[in-house]
Amino acid sequence: MAQLSKISFSNGLFAEAIQLETSTSMAFVLQRLGLEGQHPALVLIGGASKMSAVNLKRLEKLFVEVLAPIAQKWQAVVIDGGTDAGVMRLIGQARHATHANFPLVGIVPCGLAALPDQIATSSDAAPLEPHHTHFLLVPGSNWGDETVLMDDLASAVAGSASVTILVNGGEITWKEASQSVEADRPIIVIAGTGRTADILAAALHGNSEDERAASLAASGLVRAIDLDTGTETLAAMIDDIFAAKS
Template identity: 45%
Template sequence: MARCAGIAPPRLRKRRVLAKSGALSQDGYKPNHLIFKQFLNNQPLKLIFNNGQTACAIQVDHSVDLSAALNQIGLHGSRPVLVVVGGASKMSDQSMARLRLLFVNVLAPIAETLGACVVDGGTDTGVMQMMGQARAEIAGTFPLVGIAPVGKIALPDAPPSYSGETSLEPNHTHFVLIPGSTWGDESPWLARIATTLADGKPSVTVMANGGAITLLDLFENKKAGRPLVVLGGSGRLADEITMAVRYPEQEARESVTELLQTNHLQQNHLTCYDLSQPFSELTKIIMQGLTRQSRYIVKST
């Protein structure tokens, strides 16, 4: 269970405080970013989800000392970091089932074995949902940190104030809410926060499926010098990248070609793994990236 330096007041008390401050509208709610601005103001907040899980959240802006903000919600010291990006759209039932198993049998156990921190988009959709559910399924204790634009997410104890808001995934342990009201605003923050959390320790980005926002995530993580592992067979962007790697003689989209370009500092920055391969192959790839060696034995479930 996450520990927060600041504890949210009981719900009714919070509503009374908000009502007095004018942060609540006549129906009891205003857009969530206003509530977060009122309550967080770069201070920790304890979120309580319907499943009984709790998480520490903090809102940050461009002026904040990111390391200090992370320390406020209990994320301090250096550790390996696994970044998870992508989606889960337009996948076959077979590929979806295989991907879910991969999260439960590979990604979550690796994080648990290494005491790594996992960083993703934090919402209750796609690979973020899979990551949260996998952590719960193995009874994991590793930090699972969601990074999301404050103007796009819904509080766990309040209905969405407009149709564009998305719920947070309830098995995450921490959330960092960044400035913005558009998906993609979080991409540079996600890469930067992962680097700050690692603080010199190895980090790896794993991507599945995905579209335009995931492509932004990959560019930001590449810019940060983070090795990328693409899960071929998961559809959409992941398959497009895999095809471009396997068949370089064929013309690829300009942005994908740019992503695959390397310099002398990034000779092995991208690896493709196919979902049809044994999970042991992916385990080896990620473990080597996160440890620079392969002496660890990963726990299986």
């Protein structure tokens, strides 16, 4: 049986954590999260610790003015990698800054989750972002072990009313993007944020020799907006996706 616990952060907030076993059913997870029934899902993938301070600063406005408000508007379940870095930190801080109450679920390999007041068991472990409402600790001790469950949770909670937002990103992001396409989940790439995002955005215009990017672009499920000029477009895209499937 999966182990349930409460995580207490130094900021005074709490999150419910579920340590999953391989056999844990998604129905059990949804019941424990209080997410039974259909809810739109927003899957957030991309850069973590390797994002530059400049990019993080540029992205703050997008998260505070677009992503957190639209998740709140639809009461969407936001799903990410849960650690206190990059896009995961940005959405946690944006949720707090906008006084939102949408569910924010971080999915982390249990061998890499540095829990508050506990000694990390791996030098690669990372602290959890303290504004998330729930964490799923999945079996594994490698980054990327969480990606399948991120996709499974989004599909289970939302049915077809879901979207993936891709910001920056490295090698694991390619895997996550491919899984979104396999699940028939649209991806919106935030161009101008570097690395995977910019390679994929270029492929949409036929300007990339990266085979992974070309394959994803050919799926018809990938669109891109520019970080500096596409804020209103991003909000409209997400609205359209959620409205069409609700």
